Amino acid sequence: MTYVNYVIGAYAVFAVVMLWDFVVPRLQIRRELRAARLRKAREKKPSPPVELTR
Amino acid sequence: MNPVLLWFHQLGSPPVFDRFAARWAPWCYLVALPLIGIGLWQGLFVVPADYQQGDSFRIFYIHVPSAMMSMLVFALMAVYAVIALIWRIKLCEILAMACAPIGAAFTVITLATGSIWGKPMWGAWWDWDPRLTTELILLFLYLGVMGLYNAIDDRRAAARAAGLLAIVGVALLPVIKYSVVWWNSLHQGQTISLFGKSGMDSSMEWPFWLVFAGVHAWFFGSLLLRARADNLRREAGKDWVAKMADRP
Numbered sequence: 001m002t003y004v005n006y007v008i009g010a011y012a013v014f015a016v017v018m019l020w021d022f023v024v025p026r027l028q029i030r031r032e033l034r035a036a037r038l039r040k041a042r043e044k045k046p047s048p049p050v051e052l053t054r
Numbered sequence: 055m056n057p058v059l060l061w062f063h064q065l066g067s068p069p070v071f072d073r074f075a076a077r078w079a080p081w082c083y084l085v086a087l088p089l090i091g092i093g094l095w096q097g098l099f100v101v102p103a104d105y106q107q108g109d110s111f112r113i114f115y116i117h118v119p120s121a122m123m124s125m126l127v128f129a130l131m132a133v134y135a136v137i138a139l140i141w142r143i144k145l146c147e148i149l150a151m152a153c154a155p156i157g158a159a160f161t162v163i164t165l166a167t168g169s170i171w172g173k174p175m176w177g178a179w180w181d182w183d184p185r186l187t188t189e190l191i192l193l194f195l196y197l198g199v200m201g202l203y204n205a206i207d208d209r210r211a212a213a214r215a216a217g218l219l220a221i222v223g224v225a226l227l228p229v230i231k232y233s234v235v236w237w238n239s240l241h242q243g244q245t246i247s248l249f250g251k252s253g254m255d256s257s258m259e260w261p262f263w264l265v266f267a268g269v270h271a272w273f274f275g276s277l278l279l280r281a282r283a284d285n286l287r288r289e290a291g292k293d294w295v296a297k298m299a300d301r302p
Contacts, residue, residue, distance in 0.1 A: 002103075002108055002109045003107075003108055003109050003110035003174045006113065006170050006171065006173065006174050007098075007109050007112050007113060009170050010116060010117070010166070010167040010170040010171065011094070011098070011113075011116060013163060014116040014120070014167065017162055017163050017166075018159075018163075018272070020159065021156060021272075022276070024155075024280075025276060025279035025280045025282070025283050028280070028283035029279065029283045029286060032286035032287055032295075033286065033295075033298065034299070036286070036290060036295045036299035037296075037299040039290070039291065039296070040296045040299065040300075
């Protein structure tokens with residue numbers, strides 16, 4: 001018996017989990033930096049004049 | 055002040071750590087990928103099949119490094135948690151909490167690949183064997199640390215609570231390591247030894263050490279990136295984060 005299918009399955013699990021570990025922190029960093037950019041843009045934008053009406 | 059000590063103090067500053075992590079994480083991956091790649095290629099295509107286990111023994115090259123990492127990462131997480139609890143160093147809180155998902159990933163690989171190896175060798179995907187059961191408890195501990203950290207709004211209080219769980223959980227590590235000695239276990243005993251003689255022929259062993267070194271470098275790369283992400287989250291709203299976000 002060669003058990004090749006079991007070997008392929010095990011290496012596939014390894015590859016998928018490592019890929020997840022590779023991608024997730026990059027996405028988190030990108031999200032945080034994007035949020036910071038949006039926050040800065042919001043703060044720069046002058047707020048519209050508020051007319052007091054009754 | 056001693057320049058090394060000064061550097062350590064400066065590294066505790068969030069913007070300095072951010073620059074450090076952004077600079078060194080890619081280098082860690084650059085070291086890790088060829089080591090893991092060559093090690094696995096050797097393990098898959100060059101090393102001969104085992105005379106008893108056939109090709110299924112090749113799972114060893116991912117299973118054992120992952121199993122070792124699952125325990126080492128937990129120990130490191132507890133060390134960071136102790137430092138964070140005693141000296142209240144924010145960076146150590148961040149590093150401790152960044153260890154948890156990486157350690158959990160290695161534990162998942164260990165359990166899954168062990169299970170896949172167990173089916174043809176033991177005739178079962180799972181057995182409530184002491185080694186397997188304690189490794190599963192380790193995964194639950196990792197999940198507990200991650201869950202606790204995300205359940206509390208105050209990041210520092212959350213890190214302290216989760217860090218305490220990590221410190222208590224360290225008691226499990228010797229149980230995992232010696233489970234095959236203390237109890238009558240289906241799982242085989244120690245094959246690889248860092249300092250003593252290994253129960254494996256050197257021609258089959260050296261790819262393991264390449265992968266072992268590679269997953270360490272991988273871990274540090276992932277740790278730096280995850281810590282950087284958490285650092286940015288905690289510092290959201292600060293000027294240096296806004297400046298960092300503007301960089302191309």
